[in-house]
Amino acid sequence: GENVEQHPSTLSVQEGDSAVIKCTYSDSASNYFPWYKQELGKRPQLIIDIRSNVGEKKDQRIAVTLNKTAKHFSLHITETQPEDSAVYFCAAMSYNTDKLIFGTGTRLQVFP
Amino acid sequence: DTGVSQNPRHKITKRGQNVTFRCDPISEHNRLYWYRQTLGQGPEFLTYFQNEAQLEKSRLLSDRFSAERPKGSFSTLEIQRTEQGDSAMYLCASSREYSNQPQHFGDGTRLSIL
Numbered sequence: 620g621e622n623v624e625q626h627p628s629t630l631s632v633q634e635g636d637s638a639v640i641k642c643t644y645s646d647s648a649s650n651y652f653p654w655y656k657q658e659l660g661k662r663p664q665l666i667i668d669i670r671s672n673v674g675e676k677k678d679q680r681i682a683v684t685l686n687k688t689a690k691h692f693s694l695h696i697t698e699t700q701p702e703d704s705a706v707y708f709c710a711a712m713s714y715n716t717d718k719l720i721f722g723t724g725t726r727l728q729v730f731p
Numbered sequence: 732d733t734g735v736s737q738n739p740r741h742k743i744t745k746r747g748q749n750v751t752f753r754c755d756p757i758s759e760h761n762r763l764y765w766y767r768q769t770l771g772q773g774p775e776f777l778t779y780f781q782n783e784a785q786l787e788k789s790r791l792l793s794d795r796f797s798a799e800r801p802k803g804s805f806s807t808l809e810i811q812r813t814e815q816g817d818s819a820m821y822l823c824a825s826s827r828e829y830s831n832q833p834q835h836f837g838d839g840t841r842l843s844i845l
Binding site for chain 1: 775789822837839
């Protein structure tokens with residue numbers, strides 16, 4: 620069945636360093652890949668997304684890359700700040716369904 | 732703020748009771764989704780609507796669960812004869828009608844079964 624694996628489960632970085640979170644999906648029909656940030660007790664917040672016709676997308680300090688052949692996509696956060704600390708979820712959606720399949724999350728801690 | 736609104740935020744109930752949650756989507760969004768999130772996990776899809784039509788239901792959605800969206804606006808999710816394993820955060824999201832549109836989530840309803 621559909622599956623999204625996410626690594627690492629926890630990530631600690633120093634303020635100003637970069638953070639990279641990687642996801643792998645199983646459904647070759649997947650063509651939409653959003654990333655959500657979830658702070659404790661709050662809603663998942665969409666921070667960036669990418670569609671399968673694009674290999675990379677940037678928005679200020681965050682970027683997402685997609686390798687359709689390998690079924691990998693990654694979130695890159697540069698110049699991390701303490702307020703980036705949260706749980707990040709990747710997700711995938713295929714063209715023939717509208718449900719999101721989520722990864723298991725990465726807890727990012729940015730130390731000042 | 733015209734984001735997705737969910738009520739109540741918290742619900743504590745005894746095992747065996749019925750509970751109902753409400754979700755009000757972003758007003759111009761035709762699609763409405765329900766997900767369930769347990770501690771330390773990503774959200775799991777339960778069901779979704781396009782307008783008033785329920786288009787897909789997960790195998791996770793046992794016959795104790797029912798969702799409605801009678802007028803294509805707000806939706807309710809009812810759980811009958813609640814069990815301990817139903818304890819979770821129930822999240823609602825909405826999106827525009829077309830495929831691969833961003834889904835925007837509400838704050839969720841946290842259900843605790845005593």
